[in-house]
Amino acid sequence: MSASPLSSPPKKTPAVPILRIPFDAKDRAFLAEGLAKILDSGALVMGENTKAFEREFAALCGVPYAVATSNCTTALEIILRAVGVEGGSVIVPTNTFIATAFAAVHAGAKVVFADSDPTTLCLDPKDVERRLRPDTRAVIIVHIGGIITPAIEDLKRLCDAKGIALVEDCAHAHGSTYKGTAAGAWGWAGAFSFFPTKPLVSGEGGIITTRDQAVYEKALMLRNHGKNPKLGNRITELGHNWRMSEITALLALQQTRKAKELFADRKATAAYYDRELSGLAGAKPLAMPQGMDSTYYKYVMVLEPGLPRDALKKLMKERFQVSLTGEVYDVPCHKEPVWQQHPRAAINASDSFPGADEIAARHFCLPLYPGLTDAERAHVVSSLKAALKEVARA
Ligand SMILES: Cc1ncc(COP(=O)(O)O)c(C=O)c1O
Structure with a gap:
């Protein structure tokens, strides 16, 4: 029987940092x-x-x-x-x-x-x-x-x-x-x-x-x-x-x-994630609108309701050395305390915004920047699959 990827992370898997900015x-x-x-x-x-x-x-x-x-x-x-x-x-x-x-x-x-x-x-x-x-x-x-x-x-x-x-x-x-x-x-x-x-x-x-x-x-x-x-x-x-x-x-x-080259690299990573993560249990890549060609500042995944994002991010970082990037965004602007200090600056900060709340609560973003290697992309995908299984079980 092969060893569980959860109990022992594969040897020599690359740590995937939150960001790299390549200058050749x-x-x-x-x-x-x-x-x-x-x-x-x-x-x-x-x-x-x-x-x-x-x-x-x-x-x-x-x-x-x-x-x-x-x-x-x-x-x-x-x-x-x-x-x-x-x-x-x-x-x-x-x-x-x-x-x-x-x-x-x-x-x-x-x-x-x-x-x-x-x-x-x-x-x-x-x-x-x-x-x-x-x-x-x-x-x-x-x-x-x-x-x-x-x-x-x-x-x-x-x-x-x-x-x-x-x-x-x-x-x-x-x-x-x-x-x-x-x-x-x-x-x-x-x-x-x-x-x-x-x-x-x-x-x-x-x-x-x-x-x-x-x-x-x-x-x-x-x-x-x-x-x-x-x-x-x-x-x-x-x-x-x-x-x-x-x-x-x-x-x-x-x-x-260099923009076209940098964009093509980002899109290639997104296409790889799209291919490898379709049908995944626990989270789905956010579908891109028809007619839209994104350069993927973020690769956004939507978690199934009830799955804990913080636990997933912690597991990805600590067990698999994959740093997920920040969300876009985890706290909607109207909820920032600044509007209580400056109540006249925003007219409706106390309203409710259910769409924004849902976005803030349920998404996370995979590493995506120019220069990610094939091994790093594959490591992100296999780690995510394993980590999602573990948080769903927990
Ligand atoms: C949506 C959005 N608007 C504006 C800004 C501000 O950009 P800058 O830091 O260049 O002023 C940012 C920066 O992160 C942003 O994400």
Whole structure:
């Protein structure tokens, strides 16, 4: 009889870390050469790398304009300031990272939370419609885990009909498309993050994409202290320093040039998990919507009701050395204590959001990043199968 994989983990199985960010010799040579050029030029901010990053990232998303920023939170705030949300309200999914909601607050609006659909993790357009108010200026859709919900078409129609800006928080969705249109090209404008966990990374960093020339020109001013180039750099906007440095832009450019390769690697891992985990007892991969091509910021699994996520994660880590990534997300934003300290910042934090609660309680995410080896992928799958059996028995 063969030994139980539970009692003795197979020898020489690879430990699978929560994240690796691969930079190969070619990447490093590109970065070294680029850094030398930056140092020689003395242009440490708003130089050639920022311009090239903006041009090439806009092309990747299929939009004419892009504006590099210090991070995604500031990119969102700039977009919302360009919309003119101050004094009004902004609808935000409660199933998101807190930065989405904070960008609306810092742009001078009140947050109105809306629920999400557990089958897509993204905004539920019916709930958005219920929560519209006369002062609603924008709706922020977040492409959770890289998923662009098919409901984006309904949301776009709704926002267009009401004259409300549809803003995309694309922090998770570099390169994801729905019906051939990329994240960042659907709404009034999109905001991307280049934080180290994201599909493309530069440490800190963000970028705005838009088809709208007026938004583009306003964003350029807002990120640079409100300087208006058409008026000899007189200050015409209440701006800020939300610029990206040239060294960061160099990294972001390297990632943008390598994006297709990085996305293909992520998709190959997702396809492997799809194949190996179909029909699994205890948990199912979240089905991707028809017509959607995700770059899989997260590979999301949905646990059967009653199975304990914490015990599963602990077992995966301690018995099998597989670190599952964080959830997207395990606490909906409206439940954060901050809204009790600032009760006027969000209008409906005490409402209930059953869709978001279900998402928060029942999903977990498998390791997925470029460079996962075949042995590591196989180890994730076999460990998950064994760990699910054990938590179901317990
Ligand atoms: C959905 C979402 N929005 C916004 C942000 C903020 O991104 P940044 O850290 O680049 O400001 C994040 C970061 O994790 C995020 O996940």
